[in-house]
Amino acid sequence: MKELEDRIQRDGQILGNGILKVDSFVNHQVDPLLMDSCGKEFARRFASLGATKVLTAEISGIAPALMTAIHLKLPVVYARKTKPVTMPDQVYLTLAPSHTKGRMVELIVSPEYLAQGEKILIIDDFLASGATILGLVRLAEASGSKVVGIGALIEKLFEGGRAALKHLNLPIESLACITAMDGGKITFGEPV
Amino acid sequence: MKELEDRIQRDGQILGNGILKVDSFVNHQVDPLLMDSCGKEFARRFASLGATKVLTAEISGIAPALMTAIHLKLPVVYARKTKPVTMPDQVYLTLAPSHTKGRMVELIVSPEYLAQGEKILIIDDFLASGATILGLVRLAEASGSKVVGIGALIEKLFEGGRAALKHLNLPIESLACITAMDGGKITFGEPV
Numbered sequence: 001m002k003e004l005e006d007r008i009q010r011d012g013q014i015l016g017n018g019i020l021k022v023d024s025f026v027n028h029q030v031d032p033l034l035m036d037s038c039g040k041e042f043a044r045r046f047a048s049l050g051a052t053k054v055l056t057a058e059i060s061g062i063a064p065a066l067m068t069a070i071h072l073k074l075p076v077v078y079a080r081k082t083k084p085v086t087m088p089d090q091v092y093l094t095l096a097p098s099h100t101k102g103r104m105v106e107l108i109v110s111p112e113y114l115a116q117g118e119k120i121l122i123i124d125d126f127l128a129s130g131a132t133i134l135g136l137v138r139l140a141e142a143s144g145s146k147v148v149g150i151g152a153l154i155e156k157l158f159e160g161g162r163a164a165l166k167h168l169n170l171p172i173e174s175l176a177c178i179t180a181m182d183g184g185k186i187t188f189g190e191p192v
Numbered sequence: 193m194k195e196l197e198d199r200i201q202r203d204g205q206i207l208g209n210g211i212l213k214v215d216s217f218v219n220h221q222v223d224p225l226l227m228d229s230c231g232k233e234f235a236r237r238f239a240s241l242g243a244t245k246v247l248t249a250e251i252s253g254i255a256p257a258l259m260t261a262i263h264l265k266l267p268v269v270y271a272r273k274t275k276p277v278t279m280p281d282q283v284y285l286t287l288a289p290s291h292t293k294g295r296m297v298e299l300i301v302s303p304e305y306l307a308q309g310e311k312i313l314i315i316d317d318f319l320a321s322g323a324t325i326l327g328l329v330r331l332a333e334a335s336g337s338k339v340v341g342i343g344a345l346i347e348k349l350f351e352g353g354r355a356a357l358k359h360l361n362l363p364i365e366s367l368a369c370i371t372a373m374d375g376g377k378i379t380f381g382e383p384v
Contacts, residue, residue: 023276023278023279023302028276029268030261032261032267059250059270062251062258066258066259075222077221085207086207100278109220
């Protein structure tokens with residue numbers, strides 16, 4: 001999606017260690033109009049899947065997932081990383097390694113909002129190693145739901161997430177696919 | 193706002209200890225169309241203030257703040273509760289007691305996205321004791337910005353937040369103002 005690629009090229013910062021900082025429009029400050037365009041584009045690409053719910057992980061997944069859910073007119077659930085007092089004792093919980101935090105994080109969903117038979121569309125900000133998205137897939141499967149598609153704003157193809165998700169045989173869409181981040185230069189391409 | 197009050201009346205759960213669970217449409221599962229209506233209503237009420245940025249706190253503030261920002265066509269910044277690796281060493285940081293967590297939490301904003309001279313509209317999910325919103329006000333003031341208005345989806349008038357914010361002399365808008373939550377019954381009213 002050209003609008004997102006242009007914005008990454010203009011405002012993204014390569015911090016080293018494979019980290020792309022997009023804090024000025026995705027992760028700390030959010031550009032709501034860009035996010036609306038991204039949500040509309042996800043809705044268009046996934047319109048035919050018959051999804052019944054959008055699932056994401058707090059915190060950075062919330063904005064793109066919410067904007068996708070608006071355009072699909074579906075509820076969105078965000079997996080929590082700490083269990084709030086409002087959640088029942090019995091939950092779906094899985095562990096996923098966090099690249100930016102350098103440790104395992106919990107992903108928790110209440111059975112109240114992930115019922116058997118749902119068709120789940122997973123939306124997140126990044127597809128890097130795929131670890132967070134695989135965690136969300138495990139949560140959906142634990143509930144007896146079926147994941148029908150996976151979308152990420154930004155894919156770092158060279159970190160292997162698409163390969164790690166291949167066995168799921170699901171449509172995977174990223175709106176900006178980065179094939180290389182060498183020498184301070186961001187190169188976009190098509191997933192292969 | 194009748195749509196929100198009706199939804200709280202139908203789907204909200206009183207858990208005791210003053211906690212109102214709205215996890216099915218605000219805090220864990222989000223109803224995007226309701227959130228869009230709420231954002232539109234905040235935008236209408238605050239339209240004349242000339243705000244230049246919307247500020248909220250992760251996690252639950254993100255959805256209502258984002259939807260307000262879309263309708264006002266403004267960027268939104270969410271204060272982080274842990275400092276991500278992408279944030280510079282020098283930050284604005286304040287502490288605020290969390291009612292639902294039973295401890296102090298940090299609220300952190302990067303100086304990159306809160307510049308001097310901004311006119312800040314604060315939006316959050318709840319106005320209870322006002323502690324989180326006062327924390328956001330301190331962050332805005334530390335940056336040399338000026339808060340021009342405060343909005344919350346749900347106000348629990350009996351927890352004193354409105355009184356705690358009174359000295360700021362700012363417009364405070366809540367879309368559903370709860371005056372009592374006794375005996376399992378939620379009563380709405382007008383702030384006094």
